Every structure is written in C-alpha cells, then in structure tokens.
Amino acid sequence: MSGISLRSIGKRFGETPVLRGVSLEIRAGEFVSLLGPSGCGKSTLLRIVAGLDSQDEGEVLIGGRDVSEVRPSARDLAMVFQSYALYPHLTVEANMMTPLRMRDLGAFERLPLLGALAPGRAAKLAAMRARVREVAETLRIEPLLARKPGQLSGGQRQRVALGRAMVRKPVAFLMDEPLSNLDAALRVHMRTELADLHRQIGATFLYVTHDQVEAMTMSSRIAVMLEGSIVQVGAPAEIYDDPRDVRVAEFIGSPKINLIDAVTDGAGQPRIDGAGRGGQALDCAFAARPGAALRLGVRPEHLRLADPALAPLVGRLRHREELGAETLCHVEVQGGAAPLVARVSPAAARGLRINAPVGLVFDLSDIRAFDAAGLRIEAVSSPARAAAHV
Amino acid sequence: MSEAAIPLRRAPAAARRRPRHVALAGLALSAPAIALMALFLIGPVGAVIGMSLTDYQLGARSWSFIGLDNYSALAGDAVFWKSLGNTLLYAAIVVPASFALGLGVALLIEAGRSFRAFYRAVFFVPVMATLIAMAISWEFMLHAQFGLINLTLISLGFAPQAWLANPDLALPTLAVIGIWQAFGFNMVLFLAGLVSIPRPLYDAAAMDGADGAFERFRLVTWPMLGPVSMFVLVISAIRSFQVFDTVHVLTKGGPSKATEVLLYSMYAEGFEFFRSGVAAAIATVFLVIVLALTLLKARAADRRVHYS
Numbered sequence: 090m091s092g093i094s095l096r097s098i099g100k101r102f103g104e105t106p107v108l109r110g111v112s113l114e115i116r117a118g119e120f121v122s123l124l125g126p127s128g129c130g131k132s133t134l135l136r137i138v139a140g141l142d143s144q145d146e147g148e149v150l151i152g153g154r155d156v157s158e159v160r161p162s163a164r165d166l167a168m169v170f171q172s173y174a175l176y177p178h179l180t181v182e183a184n185m186m187t188p189l190r191m192r193d194l195g196a197f198e199r200l201p202l203l204g205a206l207a208p209g210r211a212a213k214l215a216a217m218r219a220r221v222r223e224v225a226e227t228l229r230i231e232p233l234l235a236r237k238p239g240q241l242s243g244g245q246r247q248r249v250a251l252g253r254a255m256v257r258k259p260v261a262f263l264m265d266e267p268l269s270n271l272d273a274a275l276r277v278h279m280r281t282e283l284a285d286l287h288r289q290i291g292a293t294f295l296y297v298t299h300d301q302v303e304a305m306t307m308s309s310r311i312a313v314m315l316e317g318s319i320v321q322v323g324a325p326a327e328i329y330d331d332p333r334d335v336r337v338a339e340f341i342g343s344p345k346i347n348l349i350d351a352v353t354d355g356a357g358q359p360r361i362d363g364a365g366r367g368g369q370a371l372d373c374a375f376a377a378r379p380g381a382a383l384r385l386g387v388r389p390e391h392l393r394l395a396d397p398a399l400a401p402l403v404g405r406l407r408h409r410e411e412l413g414a415e416t417l418c419h420v421e422v423q424g425g426a427a428p429l430v431a432r433v434s435p436a437a438a439r440g441l442r443i444n445a446p447v448g449l450v451f452d453l454s455d456i457r458a459f460d461a462a463g464l465r466i467e468a469v470s471s472p473a474r475a476a477a478h479v
Numbered sequence: 480m481s482e483a484a485i486p487l488r489r490a491p492a493a494a495r496r497r498p499r500h501v502a503l504a505g506l507a508l509s510a511p512a513i514a515l516m517a518l519f520l521i522g523p524v525g526a527v528i529g530m531s532l533t534d535y536q537l538g539a540r541s542w543s544f545i546g547l548d549n550y551s552a553l554a555g556d557a558v559f560w561k562s563l564g565n566t567l568l569y570a571a572i573v574v575p576a577s578f579a580l581g582l583g584v585a586l587l588i589e590a591g592r593s594f595r596a597f598y599r600a601v602f603f604v605p606v607m608a609t610l611i612a613m614a615i616s617w618e619f620m621l622h623a624q625f626g627l628i629n630l631t632l633i634s635l636g637f638a639p640q641a642w643l644a645n646p647d648l649a650l651p652t653l654a655v656i657g658i659w660q661a662f663g664f665n666m667v668l669f670l671a672g673l674v675s676i677p678r679p680l681y682d683a684a685a686m687d688g689a690d691g692a693f694e695r696f697r698l699v700t701w702p703m704l705g706p707v708s709m710f711v712l713v714i715s716a717i718r719s720f721q722v723f724d725t726v727h728v729l730t731k732g733g734p735s736k737a738t739e740v741l742l743y744s745m746y747a748e749g750f751e752f753f754r755s756g757v758a759a760a761i762a763t764v765f766l767v768i769v770l771a772l773t774l775l776k777a778r779a780a781d782r783r784v785h786y787s
Contacts (some may be wrong), residue, residue, distance in 0.1 A: 141682050162688035174683035178702040187698065189689030199694075253687070 091152030091260040092117045099146030109317045122304035125314035144162040167254035171266040175238040182234040188257045189217040202476035261293035334462040334479040347429045349385045374469040391429035400448025521779035531759035549760035562744040570719040581694025602663040613616040646737035672707030713776040
C-alpha cells in the first residue's frame with residue numbers, strides 16, 4: 090500500500106493538450122475519484138499512472154519512487170477496465186491466476202509442456218491456486234472459477250475483473266469507469282460492494298468516473314477534472330457545499346445548481362436584475378467591486394416556495410416533477426435565462442397549478458457567489474442562518 | 480456454412496405455429512433461390528457424382544452404368560495414389576508456410592507505423608495477379624540455363640539447379656510458387672483479425688506482466704486470432720488442394736509424374752484421354768476431401784476457437 094503523487098503531468102495528442110499540468114496527492118489507503126465529463130482527460134491521467142501511456146511533462150511517484158520510466162507491470166498496480174478486459178479463452182481461475190503466473194513463474198516455467206519439468210513449479214502453482222481461491226471467497230465467485238467469461242453475467246465479470254486485480258495485492262487499484270457497463274440496479278449494489286471492499290482491504294484506490302453519484306458515494310476525496318485540469322479536490326461534502334468554481338458547482342448536484350445573475354451595489358450587496366420586490370439588494374455582501382457582475386448559485390433544495398409579494402424572486406410555475414419523496418418545481422423567473430428548480434416537499438407544492446405565480450425565497454447563507462470568470466467569491470457578511478429570512 | 484444450417488434445424492418447430500398461408504408464401508418466396516441453387520450448385524455436383532458411376536467418354540453416343548468400377552480402378556491405379564500423395568505433400572508444404580508467413584507479415588505490418596498501406600498492397604499483388612501469367616514469368620525465372628535464379632546462383636558461386644526438370648525439386652518448386660501466391664491472402668485475413676482484437680486486452684496483459692512481445696502474443700493475440708486462424712487454415716488447405724494452373728503451365732504433371740496432382744489428373748483423364756467417368760470419380764474424391772475439411776471447421780474446430 091502506497092500513496093501516489095502526480096506532479097504537473099502534461100500530455101498532448103498532436104497539437105491538442107489533454108492534460109495541463111495536473112498535480113494530485115493521493116495518500117496511502119485513500120479512495121480518490123477522478124470525476125469529470127467525458128473528454129476531460131481523466132482516463133488519460135489514469136493510463137499515465139498505470140504506465141500504459143507516457144506523459145509529456147511531469148512525474149508520477151508511487152510510494153515516493155519516480156516510476157515515469159518503469160513499465161506497467163513493475164509499478165505493481167492493478168487496473169480494472171470499463172470493458173473488464175478478461176481473457177475470453179481462459180477460465181475464471183486462469184484469468185485470475187495470470188498476474189501471479191507472470192510475476193511468480195519464470196519464462197521457462199510458463200512454457201506449455203517443458204515448463205512442467207521445472208523444479209518447484211507445482212508448489213508455486215498450488216500457492217497461486219490457494220491465493221485465487223482466497224480472493225474468490227472474498228468476492229463470492231468460487232462457483233464460477235471453472236467457467237469462461239462468455240458464460241458470466243455483467244456483474245459476475247465485474248467481480249472476476251476485480252478478483253484478477255486483487256490476487257497480486259497491488260500497492261494501488263486503478264479503476265476506469267468499472268461500473269458503467271452494468272445496469273442501474275447492479276450499479277447501485279456494486280457501489281456499496283466497492284466501498285466495502287475498500288474498507289476491507291484498505292488499499293489505495295484511484296477511481297475514474299463521469300458519474301457524480303459514484304464519486305460522491307464511495308470516495309474519501311474527489312478530484313474534479315475539467316478540460317484537462319483538476320479544478321478542485323476535496324471530500325464529497327466539501328465539493329458539494331463549497332465549490333471553488335462555477336463549473337464544479339454546475340457539474341456536481343442533480344438537478345443542477347440554480348445560477349442567478351446579479352450586480353453588486355456600492356456596499357458589495359448583490360442586486361438581482363428585474364426580480365421581485367423592486368430589485369432591492371440582498372442583505373449580504375461579497376468581496377466584489379461595486380458594479381461587478383455576479384452569479385449567485387443556490388442549490389434546488391435551498392429554494393422554498395413563498396408568497397410572491399414578499400419573495401426576492403418571482404416567477405411562474407412552468408413544470409412540476411413529482412418524485413414521491415420530493416417535488417421539483419421549475420419556476421420561470423422574468424429575465425432569467427433558465428427556469429430555476431426548487432426541490433420542495435410534495436405538501437408544499439400541492440395545489441400549485443402550472444403557470445401560477447410563485448415566489449422563491451432562500452437563506453442568504455446558502456448563496457455561493459461566483460465572478461464573471463467563474464471563480465468563487467467569498468461572502469463578506471451575511472446574517473446568521475436563523476435570521477436570514479430575506 | 481454452419482450459419483445457414485441453424486435456421487433449417489429450427490424451422491420445423493417454428494412452422495407449426497405459423498398459419499398455412501404464411502408457410503406457403505415463405506415457400507413461394509424462397510422457391511427461386513432454391514431453384515437457382517439446385518440448378519447451379521447442387522445439380523452439377525449431383526451430375527458429377529452420377530457421371531462417376533458410368534463409363535461415359537467425352538463425345539460418346541452411348542454410355543452405361545458401371546457402379547463403383549471407376550473408383551475401384553482408381554484404387555488400383557498407382558498414378559492416382561501418386562497424384563493424391565503429391566497433392567497432400569504440396570498442401571503440407573504450402574499450408575503451414577503460407578499460414579506462418581501471412582501471420583508474420585500481418586504482425587509486422589500491424590506493429591509498424593509507416594507505409595502500412597504500401598506493404599499491404601505489395602504483399603497482396605501476387606493474390607490479385609493472374610496465376611497463369613505469373614506462372615509464365617516464373618518459368619522464365621526458373622529456366623535451367625537462362626533463368627534469373629540460376630544465373631544468380633552461378634554468380635554467387637552455387638551450382639545451378641534444374642528446378643522443374645529434377646523430380647526431387649519440381650514439386651517443392653511449385654510449392655514455393657504456391658506459397659508466394661497464397662500468403663498475401665492469408666495476410667489480409669490476419670490483418671482483419673488483428674484489428675478486431677480489443678485494445679483493452681493488451682492493456683490488461685501489460686498490467687498483468689505480459690509485456691514482452693512473445694508473452695503478449697501467447698496471452699492475447701494468438702488466442703484471439705483463433706477463429707481467423709481456423710478459417711485461414713481451411714481456406715489455405717482447400718486452395719492448395721486446387722493447385723492446377725502452375726502445374727499445367729510449368730510441368731504438366733512431370734517429370735515422371737513428380738508433380739501429378741489431383742486436379743491435373745482429373746483434367747488429363749477428362750480432356751486428354753476423354754475418360755469423363757474416371758475424371759468425375761477423381762472430382763468426387765476431391766469434393767469429399769474439401770467437404771471433410773469444411774465439416775471439420777464447422778463442427779469440431781469452431782467450438783474450440785470461439786469463446787462465447
């Protein structure tokens with residue numbers, strides 16, 4: 090078990106940069122997710138850590154050792170692929186034994202017929218089989234050992250791929266979207282299993298995904314990657330509650346965070362254009378120049394329905410999604426680019442008809458403000474939560 | 480061929496559930512295809528087998544049914560056995576060599592980055608060229624006195640050889656031409672097979688420690704090429720059993736029957752001696768061999784090289 094350090098990794102395919110000086114520290118035993126939309130470079134970064142691709146700049150350190158020039162198998166990492174990449178002609182047992190055979194048997198011992206003549210080979214093979222059996226027990230795939238991958242379901246293949254990664258007790262596991270080929274129910278189940286597995290074996294996990302739920306539910310920390318850079322690294326709750334960049338705020342959370350355009354007045358207080366209550370400034374201040382354009386982010390669950398006469402935001406109900414435990418109200422606000430989404434209790438939304446006028450209120454402490462470039466602006470003052478009623 | 484057999488086997492169960500007019504319409508729609516197949520594919524084979532049971536001679540006004548006499552005559556004919564043996568020997572040289580060369584060249588082309596299209600085209604030229612014309616070029620090159628090959632050997636200080644006149648050399652020489660002509664075709668098939676191997680398998684092999692060329696080949700390439708290899712093997716075998724053009728142009732079965740092969744014997748019996756019945760019997764033997772190879776591929780081998 091070792092930590093992994095990435096130091097200003099750069100990679101370009103032809104003229105196109107895919108990684109722009111990515112640095113990341115992964116502590117031993119941590120479960121870190123690389124989260125980002127497809128094409129953000131997260132898989133390329135993982136392949137560079139694995140040694141399957143080489144970086145143009147920067148270095149990869151595993152357990153403090155620079156492995157930039159070390160071939161993949163000698164880095165002692167294991168990788169689980171999106172397609173599982175099981176050898177289709179080998180049984181589950183033989184698949185899981187392959188990394189052990191390659192590591193523990195010499196070239197002569199691996200020869201088909203002659204290899205049997207090598208002294209000590211039988212003992213080595215018995216030890217490998219025992220190890221495979223042990224891992225199969227952990228993953229509950231013992232009954233499958235004699236089968237071939239073609240005879241397995243997606244979930245079973247997933248487990249075998251995990252097993253093949255585990256047998257060697259690698260210093261770290263690299264996972265490239267391992268759950269994306271499973272159906273929804275199985276994916277939810279495997280999330281729990283993977284998190285359990287991580288707790289159980291305590292190894293370092295580097296997990297690549299575009300699915301924020303996977304990243305949020307399993308990781309110790311998430312590194313959000315956008316356009317070839319890591320934009321923010323932090324615990325799931327931190328990424329969600331305290332996004333440092335509007336792109337992170339938008340990428341994490343479903344439904345998306347609501348963004349409301351505002352302009353600061355002389356005291357740094359934001360004024361929402363063309364909204365209710367005569368465009369009165371909100372009773373909170375941000376560290377921005379007077380007249381600066383702001384984008385105020387408010388999560389859907391932080392918006393509440395209120396009397397239009399009293400609310401800072403007024404609009405009409407465009408659409409209502411009843412999800413059982415909660416209702417999503419899409420409210421079209423005058424001058425707003427996209428409808429705002431409020432996640433409210435079904436009781437609060439009951440009786441509201443489509444096109445009815447709706448007021449929206451929010452706690453001032455729930456506002457996350459971003460500047461024109463998308464960077465987070467800290468609040469200078471905002472009333473205490475209990476008093477913040479707008 | 481095996482694919483075509485599957486619906487036929489399932490048909491009776493499905494037909495029971497269908498209304499009569501649907502079955503009739505199906506029959507009517509497939510009738511033209513069945514008629515054409517009977518006329519052009521099954522009919523000629525039946526005619527050849529039928530003819531092999533007669534003493535028909537090309538141009539004769541009458542003929543009679545003689546049962547298996549043609550076959551028993553073949554069984555007692557030393558030339559026929561020589562011809563069958565030569566054909567097997569020719570295949571035994573050409574099949575493994577063109578298989579290995581085709582695979583080797585395909586691997587080299589696939590491993591490299593530059594000039595891929597050029598190499599593909601160059602090695603495929605002998606496949607596209609008309610073999611009769613190419614055989615004549617080979618005849619010039621192999622000429623005992625003025626041929627390029629012997630002149631080269633002499634200039635390098637080696638003894639010239641009578642490539643096509645020496646009974647020990649004639650068949651191997653034809654086999655070399657056969658390999659030259661066939662391996663480009665195998666190469667193209669292997670190239671297609673190589674392209675379809677999923678890349679993640681090579682990544683997995685690299686992570687597992689199989690990162691040398693040989694280990695990678697053994698763990699991923701060779702098993703994944705299984706279906707293609709099987710196809711190449713059977714196609715090469717069938718094509719080398721069909722050797723005729725080079726024999727006809729270069730040796731006419733000689734010297735002293737050293738290059739007598741099945742199809743050449745058939746041609747000689749049928750169109751030089753006009754014994755069409757005997758020729759048909761040889762053709763039937765040839766058909767049985769080809770059919771056996773095809774069945775071998777369809778039955779036993781397919782199961783072992785496909786993994787799903």
